[in-house]
Every structure is written in C-alpha cells, then in structure tokens.
Amino acid sequence: xxxLMAIKPDFDTTSPPxxxxxxxxxxxxxxxxxxxxxxxxxxxxxxxxWPGEVHMLLGxxxxxxxxxxxxxxxxxxxxxxxxxxxxxxxxIRTPADARKLGIAVIFQxxxxxxxxxxxxxxxxxREFPSRIPGLVDRKRLYREAQAVLDLIGLDIDPRTKxxxxxxxxxxxxxxxxxxxxxxRILVMDExxxxxxxxxxxxxxxxxxxxxxxxxxxxxISHRMAEVFALGDRITVLRDGKLVGRARxxxxxxDELVRMMVGRTVDMxxxxxxxxxxxxxxxxxxxxxxxxxxxxxxLTVRAGEIVGLCGLVGSGRSEVARAIFGADEVTAGEIxxxxxxxxGGPDAATMAGVGLIPESRKTEGLALIRTVADNLAVAGLPKxxxxxxxxxxxxxxSAEELIKRLRIATPSxxxxxxxxxxxxxxxxxxxxxxxxGTRLFIFDEPTRxxxxxxxxxxxxxxxxxxADGAAVLMISSEQAEIVHVCDRAYVMRGKRIVGELSRSxxxxxxxxxxxxxxx
Amino acid sequence: xxxxxxxATRPIGLHLxxxxxxxxxxxxxxxxxxxxxxxxxxxxxxxxxxxxxxxQASLLFFLASGLTLVxxxxxxxxxxxxxxxxxxxxxxxxxxxxxxxxxxxxxxxATGLAIGICNGLMVAKLRIPSFIATYGMLWVLHGITYYxxxxxxxxxxxxxxxQIGSGYFLGVPIPVYLMLAFLxxxxxxxxxxxxxxxxxxxxxxxxxxxxxxIPVDRRxxxxxxxxxxxxxxxxxxxxxxxxxxxxxIGEAMTLPAIAAALIGGASLFGGVGSVFGTFIxxxxxxxxxxxxxxxxxxxxxxxxxxxxxxILAVWFDMVGRRxx
Numbered sequence: 001x002x003x004l005m006a007i008k009p010d011f012d013t014t015s016p017p018x019x020x021x022x023x024x025x026x027x028x029x030x031x032x033x034x035x036x037x038x039x040x041x042x043x044x045x046x047x048x049x050w051p052g053e054v055h056m057l058l059g060x061x062x063x064x065x066x067x068x069x070x071x072x073x074x075x076x077x078x079x080x081x082x083x084x085x086x087x088x089x090x091x092i093r094t095p096a097d098a099r100k101l102g103i104a105v106i107f108q109x110x111x112x113x114x115x116x117x118x119x120x121x122x123x124x125x126r127e128f129p130s131r132i133p134g135l136v137d138r139k140r141l142y143r144e145a146q147a148v149l150d151l152i153g154l155d156i157d158p159r160t161k162x163x164x165x166x167x168x169x170x171x172x173x174x175x176x177x178x179x180x181x182x183x184r185i186l187v188m189d190e191x192x193x194x195x196x197x198x199x200x201x202x203x204x205x206x207x208x209x210x211x212x213x214x215x216x217x218x219x220i221s222h223r224m225a226e227v228f229a230l231g232d233r234i235t236v237l238r239d240g241k242l243v244g245r246a247r248x249x250x251x252x253x254d255e256l257v258r259m260m261v262g263r264t265v266d267m268x269x270x271x272x273x274x275x276x277x278x279x280x281x282x283x284x285x286x287x288x289x290x291x292x293x294x295x296x297x298l299t300v301r302a303g304e305i306v307g308l309c310g311l312v313g314s315g316r317s318e319v320a321r322a323i324f325g326a327d328e329v330t331a332g333e334i335x336x337x338x339x340x341x342x343g344g345p346d347a348a349t350m351a352g353v354g355l356i357p358e359s360r361k362t363e364g365l366a367l368i369r370t371v372a373d374n375l376a377v378a379g380l381p382k383x384x385x386x387x388x389x390x391x392x393x394x395x396x397s398a399e400e401l402i403k404r405l406r407i408a409t410p411s412x413x414x415x416x417x418x419x420x421x422x423x424x425x426x427x428x429x430x431x432x433x434x435x436g437t438r439l440f441i442f443d444e445p446t447r448x449x450x451x452x453x454x455x456x457x458x459x460x461x462x463x464x465x466a467d468g469a470a471v472l473m474i475s476s477e478q479a480e481i482v483h484v485c486d487r488a489y490v491m492r493g494k495r496i497v498g499e500l501s502r503s504x505x506x507x508x509x510x511x512x513x514x515x516x517x518x
Numbered sequence: 519x520x521x522x523x524x525x526a527t528r529p530i531g532l533h534l535x536x537x538x539x540x541x542x543x544x545x546x547x548x549x550x551x552x553x554x555x556x557x558x559x560x561x562x563x564x565x566x567x568x569x570x571x572x573x574q575a576s577l578l579f580f581l582a583s584g585l586t587l588v589x590x591x592x593x594x595x596x597x598x599x600x601x602x603x604x605x606x607x608x609x610x611x612x613x614x615x616x617x618x619x620x621x622x623x624x625x626x627x628a629t630g631l632a633i634g635i636c637n638g639l640m641v642a643k644l645r646i647p648s649f650i651a652t653y654g655m656l657w658v659l660h661g662i663t664y665y666x667x668x669x670x671x672x673x674x675x676x677x678x679x680x681q682i683g684s685g686y687f688l689g690v691p692i693p694v695y696l697m698l699a700f701l702x703x704x705x706x707x708x709x710x711x712x713x714x715x716x717x718x719x720x721x722x723x724x725x726x727x728x729x730x731x732i733p734v735d736r737r738x739x740x741x742x743x744x745x746x747x748x749x750x751x752x753x754x755x756x757x758x759x760x761x762x763x764x765x766x767i768g769e770a771m772t773l774p775a776i777a778a779a780l781i782g783g784a785s786l787f788g789g790v791g792s793v794f795g796t797f798i799x800x801x802x803x804x805x806x807x808x809x810x811x812x813x814x815x816x817x818x819x820x821x822x823x824x825x826x827x828x829i830l831a832v833w834f835d836m837v838g839r840r841x842x
Contacts, residue, residue: 324729326728326729344728344733345728345729345730345731346731346732346733348731349730349731350731354731355729357729362723362725362726363725363726363729364726364729365723365726366719366722366723366726366727366789367722367723368722368723368789368790369718369719369722369789370535373715373718373719376715377715377716377719377727377730377732378730378731380712380715380716381712384712387711387712387713388710388711388712389709389710389711389712389714389715390710391709413535431730435731
C-alpha cells in the first residue's frame, strides 16, 4: 500500500480525466450480451474508453469481467451488441480482428513461451526476415527488443530465456509485447496480484507513461487502494450487468463494495481476540532451509493468529514450506505441540499441521476431481483408520463440511474446478478440518478472492482459533495482518527482522521493518 | 478467474458421473460388438470361442491392470513386456532345476516384483520421468534376458504347472478365474482403499497431493511394484500356456497392454481411469481382433485397427468431456 501512496503526488485523480478532453471515445461497446447455456454472462453492457485513461473494472468473481475481456479481445463472440472504434462501427469476430484494432489483453496466465528468450517472445510470429529467405535478422530482433525493453524500463538482457524471469518481469515482457504490436487499448487482469510493492510501483510508472502516450488501459483489480490511486473512472459489474459507474473522487470503497455485492458488506475483519493464548503449538529455533531462509525463530500458541509479513520474496512462503516439511531443513529445530517434527509433509500432516498454499489451483486442489474427493483427501487415514475407503462415508463427511463452511456447490460431486475462488479456498481449508489439523499455515489466504468471500474466510479462521487451533498467516495485505493477527513477525532478506505485538501492529510498522535500508 | 466465470456459464444439474457414463458407453460397445459378430459369423457365439476370447483377454488384462495403476498416477510402465520375458525365463529355470512349480512360480512373481520396485525407486527417489526410467529398464531387461538365455529355449514343464495356463475348472479356463480375481482385487484396491484414493489424488495433481500430506514416494513405489508383480503373474500364465520360455516371450505385449488401458478410459495425464475400465478395454481389443480372425481379415490389419480404436476411444472421451 505504501507504494501506492508514494506515487500519489504526481498522479492527481481529482483533475478531470482525459475523458472530457476528447469528443469521441477511442473505443466503445454498446449493448453487449453474451449467453452461455443456463447463464447470462453479459447482459446489455455498454462501456466506453477514452485515450489516456485508466478504466477500473470491478466486480466479484463471476460478475462478468472475464467474459467482457474475452469479448473485447475476440476470444468470445457476443450474441448482441456493437463495437465502435474512434466513432466508426467495427466488427470483432476473431482475436486477429481485436489485434488489428490495437486491443491487447494481458491475462493472469501469461502466454509467453518459457524456453524462448525475451526478444523471441516479444516478436513471436513477427520475426524480422533477413536477406536470406527463411532466416531471421537476429541483430535487428535483439535491437528492436532492446528498444521495447527500454520503453518499459525493464533492465534485462533480451537474450534471457523467459523461464528464468520472475513473475513481475514476465508481466513486463507481456506488456512490452503488447506495446510492440502498437496496442492502443491495454487490458490487464489483476496485474499486481503476484508483484512485490517495488515491482508494483514500477508497473504503475510504466502505466503512467503509457497514459501520457494516449494508451487506454482497462484494469481489473480486487484491491481498493489501487482502484483509488490509479483509476480515472470506475465501472462495476454484477451478475453480468453493469451496475455502476463512478469517479474515484466521488465515491468511497464502501460504496463500491455495496455495488459489487449488491448488499452491504461488513468490510471489517471478524475477530474475537482471546485473552490468554494456550499451549505452544509451534516452536521454531534457528531454522535454515535449502530454499535460503536463515536462522528463523518463531512461536505460535493455540488460540493465536500469528502473522508472517514482509515483501514478496522475503522468505515467508519458504518458512511455511520448511515448517510443513516440503523443503529440506538444513539447520535448526521445529517442534509441533512439543514434539520434534521430522520427515516430509506426510509426517507434518500426521502431527496436525496443515498448509493452505498460496497457489490454491496448482498446490492446494486436484482440479479434475470432485469437491467431495478434495475434501476427503487429507483426512483419509483419519476418516478410514482401517484403510478401507467408503464413498458413502466420504460423501457424508463432505456434506458436513460443505454445510459447516458454507461452501456454495450444487453437490459434493461437483468438479472443484467449477467453484469460485472463495469456495475453492474453503475446500482447501475443509480438507484440513477433515484431517483433524490443529496448526494451520495460511499462505495468502485471500488471494484472488472477492470481498464478500474474504470476510467469510476470516470469520472461518477466527472460528478455528476460537476452537483451539493455532494459525500462522502469511499475507501481503498489511491491513489483513493488522486487523486479524495477535502478533506478527516481519521478514526481510530471508530472515526474521522483528516481531510486532498486538499494540505495535500497524501498516506503517510492518512496512518500516520490512523495507530494505540499503 | 477465468475458471470461476466459466463455471458460472456451465449448466448445473444432476447427472451420472463422467466415469460412470464412460463405462456405460464402453459396455454398450462390447454388447454391440458381440451382437454384430454373432450376426456376421456363426463361429463367434459359441462357448468355445467366448471362452477363448476371455482367455486371450486375461493375459492382456494382467499386464494392463498393473499398468493402469501406474497410469492413474500420471506415469507409464514401458518395461512390462520385457519384465515378462525375464520373469518367465527365471521361473522356467527354477522349475527345471528344482522340479517344483511352486518355487518356479514364486521366482517369476518375485522377479516381476523386484523389477517393479526398481522402477518405482527410479521414479520416486531418483525423480527420473517414468517414461524414460521404464524405457531404460526395458533395454536392461532385454539385455539380461538375452545374455542369460543365449538363444536357448527352455520347454516342457510338469502338467500340474501347465494347468495354470491351459487348464479348465468347471469348463472355464483357469486364467479367466485368475482374471476375475485380479479384477475384483484391483477394483477394491483402487476404489475402496485409502491407498487407491491417494493414487487418484497423486495423478490428478502430484504437487497438491504432496502438500496434502500424501506419502507420494511410497505410493509411487507401490504402483510400480504392483505393475511389476502383475507382469510376473502374466509371465507365469504365459509360460504355463506356451510350455516354453524364450528371451523375447513378452516383447509384443507392452503396447497392446497400454492400448487396453487407454481404450478403457485411462488418461495418460493421470487421475482418470479404472481397473474395471481397463478390463473392458482388454475385452474390446480382444473381441475386435477375434472378430477379424473369424471374418478372415488379413492379420496384418490388426495393428492398424488397434491404433484406430485407441484414437477413437480417447477422442470420444475428449468430446464427452468438452460437452459436460
């Protein structure tokens, strides 16, 4: 958040957006509708983009943002509606049509080819022919790629293979690629979800340069601070319909949340702080692991939520993985409820530890399996001590968890891939409940989850500790740590650099401790 | 996010699970095949021929059932055919040397199991991709077998032993009973034990399986061991039926076994398939080849037809998956 505040002075959101300066919008959608069997994904949505504006697109998961983006980039064809490019009616039937109109979309899942280098990726399919037919003018390829990298201020060698880049750099390469195709409309889907504060700041700088060049940006975000810091205008979708338009200066986060969910949502974090924490659930002394963390000391007691904060890359997830036995420990001791922990994640699970990983789709769930399967998988040895599996009993246990966690699914046999992010997260939590877990390690528990579901997840975590569980929680949202945690450790450069008690917990203190001072 | 919004666009309703649907279609295919062959040739619907089909299917099924568990974890075992060769030769030697079919059978099973465990260790502990580990194993086993046999053939086993491959009980070939026993055991293991569930979970997402506390390495070793042991079983039945052992005895079996698993609905990506499906797959494959024989179709067409059925079955499942 501090990064956002830092850029505020030269980004005045109160001045009239460029929208008022030009008579015709750069691009306009009118009355777009798109129906899938059983669901109206987009219902009469109209939407205009002016050159040089950042247009925030808000909505809960499933509100129609992705569908709108896919219609815009030609991946879906709308059932009804018209498109206008600089006032002239145009057609978008294929992604090629959209590209020709200068529309580029940067999805959360990148489209880069990992084993090609940066330059080859930027000019994929548009390589410069050399004088000898069939060959590529490599000199020109790398020269042009360097020019693109200079434009976005990305300081990497264009010969670097993409798989060697971090997420943030890959994102920048995607943006560079879009710009090299003369994109005039850039659509970005939660671009900062995986970025550190510093990288976020860099991205915002590039966005501002693009704005100055007249590029229109559609920006999808779940982070209110970004919406207010960056947006010129805001459009809110709900259930496929456009339910509100606003300017940052004339609305409040609460109002936007109300539009998104269609009801008043308590943005506060449900938490009942206990007076006295219980026994020591987790004790870590002098822990170092193969993944680079050094000399970690920390304690978590039953009935406590302990935060683990710091910048992305400061080693938070590595601490979680080492405690859980997923990364090899090179030095130090970990004890769980007083007993030394040895072995891998299977031993940790037996000892009562559960990890809710950062990337729930790739690390937390088996997407091709059902809700019931996923809910049972961690608790199999506990649910079926005689090793014989009973589908009926598994289903009954799943139904109980679905009710208890209020997982929105038509049936335990629904494929878990079809659930929303919040409900998927509940399934990941549920599988540990079935396993009888008493120490929960949450890594970014609310990533990619919409506002309504976030509050539910926190209510759930609060209930866990009220029932005597211990929680270690990693989050990049400092507000979450401040509101939810009893205490927090702050990490920097793979070490713990400080501990903040409940009374010392504030966003400023976390940021101050976590920042590099070199 | 795209997944979540796609979810909203999908119609939701109660229906048979995809697996059940796929099995139902396959059973239908078996029924139609039988019907068509009964009409086309008189020789098909005779007790003799049906039992013959089942006996042929049984050998294929022994190999394919073990392989199915490997495929469920997202792996592949290319060494099963070569495994049969070595296991059969060792078993044959022991029977000849000791005169004891029991000792020989144990040797065959133990050889198969040991090879499977080696595969499992390579995949789980050395993290060699299963395709490569078992492909290497295939060559190693061929090498050992050829060196050991030096072009010789071992033949002539006690009648009691030969019963395993060519005997009958109540008019039904012994291998068919064995097939049904392993079908039941395999199905119970895969569907009704927590190990089976864990194997499905590993195939569906190995990373998530590990981070969910499943002892992935141990389960992987288990499935490769099982696949190896089933190759051992196949080697004994094969040996008893052929009454002779040669170095290249199982070489032609690996690819049909993979075909049976794929026709039965197993996905090479892991997490999808069943032992029962593979049973049906083995049945379909055997029925088609049997039908071609009865219809006097040139045997040289058999590989082509096998290939087409595999492609058709997988494509059919993909279309079904897209629709649901």
